[in-house]
Amino acid sequence: MELCSAACSASTGAARWQRGTSVYAYGAGRRLLIVDTQEAREPRVVAALLGHTDRINCVAWLPNTDIVLSGATDATLRIWAKNPDTELYGCIAVLEGHTRSVVAVTALQLHDGSHLVASASADHTVRLWHGASSSSWAPVQTIECGRHFALCLALDYLPGETSAVILAAGLSNAKLHLYAGATPTADNTFNLAEVDIVAGHDDWIRALAFTRRGDELLLASGAQDSYIRLWSIATTQSTMLVNQDDFNALLESSERRFTVAEQLTFRLRLEALLIGHDGQVYGLDWSYASDEDITLLSASADKTMMLWKYDKKADVWLDEARLGEVGGNTLGFFGCCFGANDNEVLSHGYQGAFHFWRRSETGKAWQPQTVLSGHFAAVRDVAWSPDGRFVLSVSEDQSVRLFAQATGHAGWHELARPQVHGYNMRCLAFTGDLAFVSGADEKVLRAFEAPATFVSSFANVNGHQYPERAERPFGASVPALGLSNKAISSDEHNATVQEEQLGYRATPPLEEDLIQNTLWPESAKLYGHGYEILAVGAARTQRVLATTCKLGRLAGHTLSVVKLAFSHNEAYLASVSRDRSICLHRRTPDAEQPYGDTNVFPKAHDRIIWFVQIDQGLVGCRRPADTCNCIAQATQQRHLGCLSSTSDYLCCAMKLLKPHRAARQTKATHEVQQLNMINMSIAGTHLDHLTSTNKRFMFDTAEARPRALSLSLSNSLSQTLSLSLKLFFQRTTGGW
Template identity: 35%
Template sequence: MGDRAELEYISIGGNRHPSAADWANNDGGCLAYGAGNSIALWRPLDSAYKGVYALLNGHTDAANAVKFYQRSGNQEVLLFSGSVDKSIRAWRVPLGESEGKSYESAVVAQHDASVTALEILSDSQTLISASADSTIKVWDLSHFATDGINEEVELVETIKVKIMPLAISAHDLDKKHKILAVAGSNAAIHIYVTQTTGKFGPIATLTGHAGWIRSLSFVRETTDTSSDLLLASASQDKFIRLWRIHKGEELPSSKAVDDPSLGLMGKSVSTKAHRFEIGDERASITFEALLLGHDDWIYSNKWHHHDGKLQLLSASADNSLAIWEADANSGIWVCVSRLGEISAQKGSTTATGSTGGFWIGLWSPKGNAVASLGRTGGWRLWQQESEHIWVPQIGCGGHVRSVTDIAWSKSGGYLLSTSSDQTSRLHSKWKQTPSWHEFARPQIHGYDLNCIGVISDTQFVSGADEKPLRVFQEPAVVASLLSKLCDISQENTDLPDAANIPVLGLSNKAIQAVDDKESNTNGDTEEPTTDDPSFIVNISALDIDHPPVEDQLARHLLWPEIHKVYGHGYEISAVAVTQDGTLMATACRASSIDHAVIRVYDTKDWKDFSEPLRAHSLTVTSLQWSPDGGYLLSVGRDRIWSIFELIDGKFTTTTAKGHSRMILDCSWAPLEAGRIFATAGRDKSVKIWQLIGTEWQLKSTITVSQPATAVAFAPSLPQNHLSLAIGLESGELLLAEVSMEDLEKVNVRPMQMQLCPHKGISRIAWQPQSGEQASGLMAVASEDGSLRIFTVPS
């Protein structure tokens, strides 16, 4: 069973680093980005909208730098990645039909500190890396293995710099010489050129910026290989500077002095020429232009030749992408397109809808699309419709920190996930393609979120690093979206229109949708009036006919909070709701018996259903109601499990020491199997228990190689056996078949390692099933920030 599981969906956000993504320059158009310790592969222009189709695992810390290297004639590309773990790895990424079948990797280089940037000169087979150890290393790729990936690259030279390099760019000056630009934790750009020895030597320091420089990019001015080079530098001083590298004794004419926008600077711009030699030739570097237009830090800039024009794409913390061109008549550089959000629409914080800026901007291989990564870890995509018209397309993304809990809706139509990144997200299947997407972001919070429970198909409850639990109600905009695109019907029509978070607030509030313009008695149109403009939204903004893009998720698809549930004294650790949604059990972090209680609430009035349930002495790690709601199972750090049987509105308690170390998760078998449950412990075992007469007996112990962190029974009984999914601290997933005739007969198969996360499994949840189904959907949440959905044959 395990080796036939197929990966249906991966959701994971990108790392906020300007060098942490690259778009391969081939017809397949694979975009790779750092996602936690992994490298995510995505085809942005894929008509199937599949999203991330693979995660490459190998790094032991965050991936900061990603760069493709395609050799001519190969049916694969090499991908190099640099990480905080000090290493540079090489990956083979197959193209075309073979994608996703094999991804090999090797550690090819090592620095003494975090790798901050990578550059590749394909023609000269050179890899250049920058590191926080204040060195730039140059590597020769010419002897890198072509039939296997086990050979190491050859270190050519090490350049010591006096800054922490954050950005590098290199280019061939001619067939024999290369130029390298280095910048970072000061306001200068350091230029190196290869000397007669073949090694890089410093030839100039370019000054002018007033802040750290985050991105550098070289390009030929035209497609003619003898044309001048241009260097673009993007800085935290909110400006982009262009520099010209020109061969010849005479200096090129500069248009910088004629640019009227420079008068806004309040001081003259230096046009000092930096002269140097390339072999027997003279050359110079001069200031070319100053690009003004962003009003916050600029994180990245990339060149591209498109339709005979040279264009520069810049990404800024002001929530915008800008596309720059030189005016055909004056030669002055101007912004011809701006994508993202304009200042008047920006929220002051992430909670009010602002994405917190763009960290990466990338051109597609043909230059007819651009992609950008925002602070929330989500990718935005625009495709060019006409010369200056760019249309938003469906992007991808996900959580950017550990996914702590997941829960399916009662009908199984959608999946909710919650995370330490302080968001809850709703995922469902778009019937048109079909493909899985994020369809709502019900909660954006100020605390790390720990657990989530579904009350009904329109309500859920979440617990965080705070004392109250919060209950949320589905708004009409989400109900309409799920109905149109996912065939999830909603009978309740009495729903709020939408929700938002007031400035300085933590509670999502219901808001009203209004016509874009409301008519007054004179027939004129005027803006709608309200005491608080933040509590209205235009109807047009809620008319969504495709999976939402990142700004819609952050701004318009919140769920209003309808209730707070109090009672606990510390951070909430676990929540569970009965199948019929009438009772909710909760627990909080505890170091003493006084706080290690379980509280049960009636969801009709949110009052205590009973006295607090006492059995544990330390934090309760997981709570699970039996399918019929007759039993509540709890496990905890104190190594015991407890069962509370509900009889005539009263609970009776049974407690036993289940494992030799803390118990991390538990799960009930389907009701038709009888009273059976499983527990997962840090003692590297999963135990199966059964009610025999009036006693709960241990029937089977499954020994595993790592601490078992998650366990879940499938909701069906195919071929008279139980299917049990087990997640380990290493990220490994196991699928066990347990015979109903003899619970001691257990067949355990591991899932393919390339499909598994590389960090601990936080939670496993099977989609509710109705009737006989040939396969089931299994959702897996991991500490690596990924959410995965598998199709598992019965």
């Protein structure tokens, strides 16, 4: 798989790094993605795991293992393990018991090598699970939270020579609840009892993290009040018990005490109040270093991350560094963690974008690094450029993104974000190597053309040089309260905009550049529809466009048309619909209805058809249990490229060399299986060799009907809308 692009779920614990390795995992919709940064120091997705039926909210690694846990809105936890023989990840256990969304998960390795897992849910409970790496897992305790629910969790051993475990939970009452108890009894049950309730924060606690400093256990808590509090837990020789009823007196005291198992007494005190963030604190993580040389990493909605270092001489905590982004319309950071060592940090934002920094060799500066990016809402359409150099995708996150290979960087990267819109994107089609049209939930089809900055940057990053044109604008910008990308001329460029702001670069751009400085100027608007556009198709000559919208009527269909495709000679236009029918519209001399001769094939599939293509080189797949579109078409470089778009934010791309026809089927089928797709069907260069278990339709051109392969895909929507068809023709002088 050459490209697997997806943003992180908008949850505070949705991304975690496997301590001491080059691997991290994050939730992207219903999928769990495993990313390896070891190869050429560039991130690469090694697994896209599907099992949850709803969005993944939290992720945690079992300490000292290759096992990762994920909790989702489907009220389940899944445990994924890496097969040492095949090095592939698979689900080894599903933990069921919660009745509502799982919002937090944490894990602790016990002294006997087994693991204790704690999960919090919106059902107002915290559940404890116990198991070994390769054995069955079982619930061992359920903690009721009353009318509140836990937002974050942390597990560790209490300090001293003890096997007692402590669980910290930040509840929706803005208080820190502590539970402690001994390790499992003979009947494999826990009995963690609530030992203290600590007030201090003025708003919800969103992040908790334990670490050790000598004989002490440090607990960091970050809350929506923008403050971070550090709590010290240590043993004490005193046997005096704290009167929990006198809560106000305890709050004013500098030290609190609690007892575990009626014999072990510990003290709890507030060590420090860290003030520096201007927004909610959503993420905390401790460095690998222990004892006195520890560092705390915090992430906030104020678009900054801070590194807090303990100064032993002054006995204070100081902010060592502040990392973040400038500008853009992002909503700050939603989580953070240290990377493979203390010199790497990773964070993710509310809109799913990752940010990755690495400390310089001098140790004085932090440098932003190239990182994976992708859509944070359902991907609705994808397309190869006519020359096969790059991929465009549109999504309900209201953006169009461009992916291509980067010379000197492993794999594919997002090189531009040509359109950032105010409506959910639905479809796109290329009208040239560097031009495309896109449709959204509006009545207008918008045409875009690449600016000079993209041509120059693409040559530097990808190595391919497109022809320069004198009339090509330098870049684009969006006016305040506007939806159209305004072209920036050479005069405006020289007067007001620096080259780096327009996107001139030699490396893949960072997120803050993508969101602001890589727009393409809008060259035209195509009007005619009275309702929102749903689909667009472009002829191979790139001079004819066909579009459909809601609440119209297209001959042969009774429900929404979702895909359009021209034949290579523009003699036929194919359309597929939610009514499960395929229509082939033959071109006629009639100027009023140029594609009025229609052949209808009703109920062609058992499920809604999402894709149709009339082509000379075609690879298709059928996936009956997901809203996924997949197409592979031959490019001028004689490659096969496979694209897929899903409702899980995922955009995948794969390029296959075209070997001999007999070997091509085996190669393509093996590669596409990595995308978790089933029932592959592959056609040869002239569609003269086709093998598939799919239900399909092929028509012979000798009978004046084009040969087409249609693919049926599932759907969870049931809109009953009919469509109208509009055709746009390009003038020889330009424009539509």
